Amino acid sequence: MHFMVAILISATAPCLGGAVYDSLADFPKSMTADYDYIIVGGGTAGSTVAHRLAEDNETSVLVIEAGGMHTESLNLKVPAWYAREFNTHLDWNYTSVPQPGLNNRTLPYPRGHVLGGSSCFSGMAITRGGTENWDRIAEVTGDKGWSWESLLPYMFKNEKLLSPMDHHNTTGQVIPSVHGHDGLVGVTPPSYPSPLDIKVVNTAKEFKEEFPYTQDMNSGNEIGIGFQLSTIRNGVHENSATAYLGPGFIKAHKIDVLLNTRVTRMVPDASYPGHKGLQFRTVEAANDKLPSYPNRINLTVRREIILSSGAINTPQLLLLSGVGDSKDLATLNLTTVLHNPFVGAHLADHPGVTLSWFVNETFSNDTAAALAEWKEKKTGPLTITNTNMRGHFRFSRRVAEEYKKRFGKDTPGGKDSAHYEIVLLYNSASTTRATFGMFVTLLNTQSYGTIKLNTTNPFDPPLINPSFLAKEEDVFVLREGVRAALRFIQGKAWTGYLLDPVAPQPEFDTTDGDIDAWIRTNAASMRHPLGSAAMTKVVDSELRLKGAKGIRVVDASVFPLVPSAHTMTPVYIIAEKAAALIMKDWDREN
Numbered sequence: 001m002h003f004m005v006a007i008l009i010s011a012t013a014p015c016l017g018g019a020v021y022d023s024l025a026d027f028p029k030s031m032t033a034d035y036d037y038i039i040v041g042g043g044t045a046g047s048t049v050a051h052r053l054a055e056d057n058e059t060s061v062l063v064i065e066a067g068g069m070h071t072e073s074l075n076l077k078v079p080a081w082y083a084r085e086f087n088t089h090l091d092w093n094y095t096s097v098p099q100p101g102l103n104n105r106t107l108p109y110p111r112g113h114v115l116g117g118s119s120c121f122s123g124m125a126i127t128r129g130g131t132e133n134w135d136r137i138a139e140v141t142g143d144k145g146w147s148w149e150s151l152l153p154y155m156f157k158n159e160k161l162l163s164p165m166d167h168h169n170t171t172g173q174v175i176p177s178v179h180g181h182d183g184l185v186g187v188t189p190p191s192y193p194s195p196l197d198i199k200v201v202n203t204a205k206e207f208k209e210e211f212p213y214t215q216d217m218n219s220g221n222e223i224g225i226g227f228q229l230s231t232i233r234n235g236v237h238e239n240s241a242t243a244y245l246g247p248g249f250i251k252a253h254k255i256d257v258l259l260n261t262r263v264t265r266m267v268p269d270a271s272y273p274g275h276k277g278l279q280f281r282t283v284e285a286a287n288d289k290l291p292s293y294p295n296r297i298n299l300t301v302r303r304e305i306i307l308s309s310g311a312i313n314t315p316q317l318l319l320l321s322g323v324g325d326s327k328d329l330a331t332l333n334l335t336t337v338l339h340n341p342f343v344g345a346h347l348a349d350h351p352g353v354t355l356s357w358f359v360n361e362t363f364s365n366d367t368a369a370a371l372a373e374w375k376e377k378k379t380g381p382l383t384i385t386n387t388n389m390r391g392h393f394r395f396s397r398r399v400a401e402e403y404k405k406r407f408g409k410d411t412p413g414g415k416d417s418a419h420y421e422i423v424l425l426y427n428s429a430s431t432t433r434a435t436f437g438m439f440v441t442l443l444n445t446q447s448y449g450t451i452k453l454n455t456t457n458p459f460d461p462p463l464i465n466p467s468f469l470a471k472e473e474d475v476f477v478l479r480e481g482v483r484a485a486l487r488f489i490q491g492k493a494w495t496g497y498l499l500d501p502v503a504p505q506p507e508f509d510t511t512d513g514d515i516d517a518w519i520r521t522n523a524a525s526m527r528h529p530l531g532s533a534a535m536t537k538v539v540d541s542e543l544r545l546k547g548a549k550g551i552r553v554v555d556a557s558v559f560p561l562v563p564s565a566h567t568m569t570p571v572y573i574i575a576e577k578a579a580a581l582i583m584k585d586w587d588r589e590n
Contacts, residue, residue, distance in 0.1 A: 017251055017252065017253070017254070018054075018061075018250040018251065018253055018254060018255040018256045018257070019250070019256050019257075020069075020247075020250060020256070020257045020259065021256065021257070021258045021259065022068070022259050022260060023258075023259065023260045023261060023287055023288075023289070024258070024260075024261050024285065024286070024287045024295075024297060025287070027258055027261075027297075029297075034060070034300070034301070034302050035060045035061060035062040035256075035299070035301055035302065036053075036059050036060050036061065036301070036302050036303045036304075036586075037050075037053055037059070037060075037061050037062070037301060037303055037304055037305075037306055037582075038061075038062045038064065038283055038299060038301045038304075038305050038306070039061060039062070039063045039064070039306045039308055040064055040263045040283060040305065040306065040307050040308060040309050040317065041063075041064070041065065041066075041117065041307070041308040041309035041310065041313070041314075041555070042063045042064075042065035042067075042115045042116070042117065042240075042241065042245065042257060042308075043065075043112060043116065043117020043118055043119065043240060043308060043309075043310060043555070044116075044117050044118060044119040044122075044239075044240045044555070044556075044568060044571045044572060044575070045240075045308040045554045045555040045556075045571050045572075045574065045575040045578070046063060046065075046117070046240075046306070046308030046309075046554070046555070046575075047063070047115070047116065047117075047119075047240035047241050047243075047244040047245045048158075048240055048244050048572060048575035048576060048579065049306055049308060049554055049575050049578055049579045049582070050063045050244065050245065050255055051184070051244035051245060051249065051255075052575075052576065052579030052580075052583075053579055053582065053583065054249075054253040054254060054255040055253070056583070057253065057254065059254060060254040060255070061253075061254065061255045061256070062255075062256050062257075062258060062299065062301075063245070063255065063256070063257045063258065064258045064261050064263055064283070064285060064299075065114075065115050065257065065258065065259050065260075065261070066113060066260070066261065066262045066263075066288045066313075067090065067112070067113040067114035067115060067117075067259070067260070067288070068114060068115065068259050068260050069114070069115055069241075069259065070090060070114045070115065070116060070120055070239075070241070073085060073090065076090070076114075076116075076120050076237060076239070077236050077237055078236075078237065078371075078374060078382050079124060079230070079232050079235075079236070079237045079382065079383055079384060079385055080381065080382040080383070080384065080385060080386070081382070082120070082121060082122070082123065082124070082237060082385070083110075083121075085120070085121065086108070086110040086121065087108070087110070089113070090112065090113055090114045090120070091110050091111065091112070091113055091121070092109075092110075092111040092112075092113045092312075092313075092461070093108075093110075093113075094108070094109035094110075094111055094312060094461055094464055095107070095108055095109060095461075095464070096108075096109055096464045096465065096466060096468075096525075097463055097464060097465045099465075099466070099467070099468045099469075100470070101447065101467065101468045101469030101470045101474075101475075101520060102468050102469060102520055102521075102523055103520050103521055107466075107468075107524060107525050109312070109464055109525065109527065109529070110527055111310060111312060111527075114241075115241045115245065115257065115259065116239035116240050116241030116242065116245075117239075117240065117310065118310065118527070118568075119231070119239040119240040119241075119568055120237075120239045120241070121527070122231070122239075122566075122568045123385055123387075123566070124230040124231045124232060124237060124238075124385060124568075125228050125229075125230060125387075125390065125566045125568070125569075126159075126187050126218060126228070126229035126230060126231065126568075126569050127217065127218065127222070127390075127565035127566045127569055128155060128218045128222075128565060128569050128570065128573065129222060129417075129563040129564055129565035129570060130220060130221060130222035130223075130392075130416060130417050130418070130564065130565075131148040131220040131221070131416070132413075132414045132415070132416040132417045133148075133413075133414075133417060133561070133563045133564055133565065133570075134146060134147055134148040134151055135147050135148055136414055136561055137535070137559075137560060137561055138150070140535070140536060140560050140561060141535050141536055141541040141560060142541065143541035143542075145541070145577070146541065146577075148220060151573055151577060154573050154576035154577045154580070155180065155573055155576075156179070156180035156181075156182075156183060157180060157183050157576050158180060158183045158184065158185050158569075158572045158573065158576050159179050159180035159181075159183040159185055159187050160180060160181060160182060160183045160184065160185065160186050160187065160233075161174070161176060161179040161180065161181055161187055161188070161229075162186050162187065162188045162233060162234070163188065164188050164189050164190060164191035165188075165191035165192075165234065165235045165377075165378055165379045165383055166191050166192060166193075166379060168193075170189045170227075172215055173189050173215070173226070173227040174189050174215070174216050174227065174229060175215055175216040175219055178216055178218060178219045178220070179218070179229075184243045184244055185231055185233075185238055185240075185243045185572065186231065186232065186233025186234070186238045186243070187229045187230065187231055187232070187238075188229065188230060188232050188233070189227050189228075189229060189230075190227060190228065190230070190384050190388040191232070191235060191379065191383040191384060192379070192380060192381050192383050192384045193388070194384070194387075194388045194389075194426045195361060195426065196388070196389065196424050196426050196436060197227075197388055197389060198493075199491075199493035199494065199497070200225060200389045200424055200493075201213065202491070202492070202493045203488060203489075203491035203492075203493050203494070204224075204225050204391075206491045206492060206493075207487070207488065207491060210393070210396070210484070210487065211224075211225055211391060211393070211484075211488055212224040212225070213225060213226060214226040214391075217390075217391075217392060218569075221416075222392045222417070222418055222564065222565070223392055223393065223394060223416075223418060224391060224392070224393075225389060225390065225391030225392075225393075225422070226389065226390075226391070227388060227389055228387060228388060228389060228390050230384070230385070231568070232383065232384075234378055235374065235377075235378025235379060235383045236378060240572075245257065258285075260287065260288045260289050261285050261286070261287060261288055262285065262286055262287075262288040262458065262459070263283045263284065263285050263309075263317060264284045264285065264286050264296060264320065264458040265283075265284050265317065265320045265321045265458065266280045266282065266283055266284075266305055266307075266317065266318075266321040266323075266551060267280070267282040267283070267284055267298060267321070268280055268321075268322070268337050268548075269281050269282055269300075269550075277548070277549065278337065278338060278547065278548040278549070279548065279549045279550045280305055280321075280545075280548060280549070280550035280551045281300055281301050281302075281305065281550050282298050282299065282300045282301070283298070283299050283301075283305060284296050284297070284298055285297050285298075285299060286458075301550075303586060304550055304551070304552055304582065305550055305551050305552070306551075306552050306553075306554055306578075306582070307551055307552070307553045307554070307555070308553075308554045308555045308575075309555065310529070310555050310556060310557070311347065311451075311529035311530050311531065311532045311533075311555065311556045311557040312451055312462065312464060312529055312532070313462075314532065314533050314553060314555055314557045315343050315344035315451040315462075315532040315533055315557060316344075316451060316453065316458075316462040317458075318343045318344075318533065318538075318545075319334075319343060319344060319451075319452075319453050319462075320334075320453065320456065320458055321337065322334055322335050322336055322337030322338065323337055323338045323340060323343055323545070323548070324336075324338075324339075324340060324341075324343040324344060325339070325340070325341040325343065325344075326339045328452065328453070332453055332455070332456050333456070334453075334456060338545075338547050338548055340537075340538060340546065340547065342533075342534065342537035342538050343532075343533060343538055344450050344451040344452055344462075344532050344533075345448070345450055345532070345537070346448050346531040346532060346534050346537065347448060347449040347450055347451055347464075347465070347466055347467075347529060347530075347531055347532045348445050348447075348448055348449070348466070348529070348530055348531045348559075348562045349445065349449075349466045349468070349525050349526065349527075349528050349529050349530070350421075350441050350442060350443060350445070350525070350526035350528045350562075350566075351441070351442050351445070351466075351468045351469060351474070351478070351523045351524065351525060351526065352421075352439050352440055352441035352442060352478070352523065352524060352526055353439070353440055353478060353482065353518075353519055353522050353523050353524070354425070354428075354437050354438070354439045354440075354522070354524075355437060355438045355440070355482065355485055355486070355501075355505050355506070356425070356428065356435050356436065356437035356438075356501065356502040356503070356505070357435065357436050357437075357498045357499060357500065357501050357502060358431075358433050358434065358435055358498075358499040358500055358501075358502060359434050359435060359436045359497050359498060359499060360496060360497050360498075360499055361434040361497070362434065363427070363432060363433050363434040364434075365432070370382050386425050386426055386427060386428040386437075387423050387424055387425050387426065387428075388424070388426075389424045390421060390422065390423045390424065391421065391422050391424075392418030392420075392421050392443070392564060393418055393419065393420060393421075393422065393481075393484060394411075394416075394417075394418055394419050395411055395419055395480060399480055403473075403476060406476070407472075407473050407476075411477075412444035412445075412446055412473070412477070413443065413444035413562075413564055417443070417444065417564045418443050418564045419442075419443060419444065419477050419480070419481070419564075420440060420441060420442060420443055420477055420478070420480070420481030420484070421439075421440070421441040421443055421481075421564075422438055422439070422440055422441075422481065422484065422485050422488065423438070423439040423441070424436075424437075424438060425437035425438065425439060431502065435502055436497075436498065437502075438485045438488070438489075440478060440481040440482050440484075440485050441481070441526055442474055442477050442478050442481070443562070443563075443564035443565075444477070444562050444564055445471075445474055445562055446471040446473045446474055447466075447467045447468060447469060447470035447471045447474050448467060448531070449464075449465040449466040449467035449468075449470075450463075450465050450467075450532075451463070451464060451465075451532050452465070464529075466525065466529065468523060468525070469519070469520060469523060475516050475519060475520070478519050478523070479512060479515045479516055479519060482506055482515055482519070483515070486506065486507070486508050487508075490508070504518075505518065505522075506518055526566070528556075528566060528567040529556065530556040530557065530559040530562065530563075530567055531556075531557065531558075531559045531560070531561075531562065532557040533553050533557035533558055534557070534558060534559060534560045535558050535559070535560040536560050537560070538553070538557075538558075539552070539553045539558055542581050542585070543558055543574075543578050543581065552578070552582065554574065554575055554578040555571060555574075555575075556570075556571050556574075558574065559574075
């Protein structure tokens with residue numbers, strides 16, 4: 001049994017100016033100040049909400065982050081190198097359970113175990129999703145505040161559109177009027193040209209009916225292929241910590257950050273003054289690096305606990321706190337505090353497959369020269385990831401009719417949303433020869449999985465089961481995406497450029513059955529888990545835990561629908577919106 005040290009922080013607000021504590025050992029055990037909000041997780045959403053709440057100098061905030069700082073990691077600064085920190089101490093190093101839909105393979109699940117969370121591990125692509133994505137969420141929740149039009153101010157508030165570092169003319173690559181110019185996250189078009197860019201543009205012109213060119217996929221109409229905006233500021237990878245929790249901001253506001261500390265559960269408190277029923281205002285925390293550390297500390301909040309631990313850790317924490325399916329909790333001898341069978345359910349993700357070819361081009365891999373240029377000027381090939389362009393597409397009418405005939409329902413995602421994405425990749429394969437690749441992503445999965453507890457030890461990873469390709473509908477969509485990618489490279493721009501495939505893969509005349517088998521053997525995760533504490537099921541439309549007071553969930557777990565977009569930008573949008581909801585609630589109470 002752990003010895004419990006309870007810290008009930010007094011009602012006196014802290015002096016202006018926050019601090020960063022490296023661990024519980026550094027955290028003052030006799031705090032004389034209390035926190036209005038405790039934010040569990042300093043990732044994409046948590047950092048955003050923390051900043052916005054702390055902008056009010058009368059509000060005090062504590063961010064508890066399981067990981068540490070990333071300031072020493074060159075890999076998380078150089079845009080091209082972000083994936084080098086996968087499977088390191090900056091990664092939670094999660095793995096899925098065996099996936100029957102993927103021939104019982106297990107998949108790695110990289111998540112950022114660091115201040116900034118998975119925005120540090122993101123491929124940096126800015127994809128908001130289309131207007132319909134958000135309008136459908138508004139419809140499902142019955143709250144017009146989640147519509148595209150209502151969320152536009154938060155999209156602008158998040159972004160600061162910047163010029164690329166090579167200062168090329170971006171006319172035709174982005175529509176400045178649909179982006180923010182005064183936000184906190186720097187975003188930019190590609191700062192270094194890829195040999196693929198002109199080929200992609202010319203192919204879009206040649207096949208404009210199926211693969212139309214779009215000037216800006218973030219305008220509300222996501223359909224088409226175009227240049228990618230990325231969270232890169234002046235040639236450096238921007239993440240939520242660098243954007244929202246810079247040292248200058250922390251020093252000037254009532255915000256403390258406690259690193260290398262894991263919240264192990266939320267503690268119910270039925271005696272919280274002024275309310276009736278189940279309340280939460282206390283979190284139990286332990287040293288993340290030394291789980292055997294004898295003391296666990298209770299921190300008690302004045303207003304709310306904001307759970308921003310991500311789509312994997314948020315449901316795990318709720319379950320460890322006795323919030324979940326009572327039958328599942330009973331099997332682990334956990335007391336049910338609040339029965340809700342939807343906690344950890346409805347987990348979704350974006351699976352995809354990669355097609356790749358060697359190309360008729362000289363391979364250049366002068367890393368030393370590229371790094372020297374980046375360090376000196378923040379320019380050159382390291383200022384981009386392995387893609388400058390991507391596209392979002394819908395089925396043709398013929399394929400949509402085939403889908404409906406086979407599955408007895410309309411295609412997923414609505415009448416305007418994309419069914420699949422094609423990302424154009426340059427030199428993404430691990431080889432000493434130049435390559436071209438196409439990553440085909442399923443955007444509106446019909447397969448839903450779960451997050452469940454494996455043990456009651458909060459330091460043990462949960463059971464992550466995305467149920468990839470459990471539904472045949474998903475295989476159908478991915479297959480059609482693969483066929484579309486193979487049609488794309490029939491364009492004139494690719495003649496004489498593409499050589500042999502890097503690995504065995506479908507050809508233009510491969511049968512449906514063989515493509516399906518290849519998909520199940522090769523599909524991987526886009527690392528976009530979401531929906532495991534969804535609006536309408538686990539939280540209400542203002543992100544408050546249903547059936548209790550004191551907890552609000554703000555991260556990718558609250559999505560009630562799968563967006564046809566990479567999830568980083570939608571999570572930023574949710575977090576900006578959530579901060580406004582929280583402040584409005586407090587203003588209303590006072």
